[in-house]
Ligand SMILES: Nc1nc2c(ncn2[C@@H]2O[C@H](COP(=O)(O)OP(=O)(O)OP(=O)(O)O)[C@@H](O)[C@H]2O)c(=O)[nH]1
């Protein structure tokens with residue numbers, strides 16, 4: 001066995017991606033574009049939340065969205081319906097985006113800027129998955145994730161990395177709490193804060209709009225602080 005060379009490919013892939021992500025963050029700063037990476041499991045409400053977010057913020061800032069999916073363009077069509085710019089990224093079967101893929105998407109968005117002016121806020125809707133997207137730094141200025149009530153309050157215990165890399169956790173579908181009555185808001189808070197004591201936790205419903213103002217305030221303040229830094 002001693003003459004067998006073992007190469008830690010995974011580690012070098014991550015190290016290379018981290019370098020690229022830092023480069024991308026620098027470029028985005030020079031352009032004045034705040035990049036939000038939005039993650040969650042499939043169906044927790046990313047696209048519905050983005051539609052509400054765009055409605056809340058579009059008069060204050062120029063917003064563009066990258067929809068990442070393995071296939072289809074349904075989410076991009078939904079976002080285009082809000083009036084925001086949007087492009088679809090197909091990952092070729094990959095369950096996450098890395099910094100290189102994000103850069104390709106941003107380059108496409110920036111090509112469209114002439115007519116639309118500068119992009120203040122670019123949002124990446126990552127592929128629905130609680131594992132792989134958390135492992136790859138996309139170059140984002142902030143990471144957000146959505147945990148929806150039907151998924152259960154134990155998810156921070158089972159998927160620790162996702163919760164530890166996110167600045168903010170949106171607890172979505174609170175309108176469904178009467179049906180999913182084993183979900184405890186107190187327990188989910190404890191579980192999230194155990195993984196990430198600095199996480200901001202915002203209960204909301206993308207369906208009814210409850211809590212969207214709190215989320216929009218958080219994002220507005222975060223973009224403003226980033227621009228002033
Ligand atoms: N009851 C309820 N349903 C919601 C809420 N938010 C989203 N939904 C529904 O949940 C389903 C999935 O919502 P999407 O916004 O497509 O979820 P997503 O995370 O973008 O899904 P993928 O992109 O496929 O991963 C849709 O039927 C939405 O109407 C909510 O707050 N409450």
Ligand SMILES: [Mg+2]
Pocket residue numbers: 046047048075125
């Ligand atoms: Mg979606």
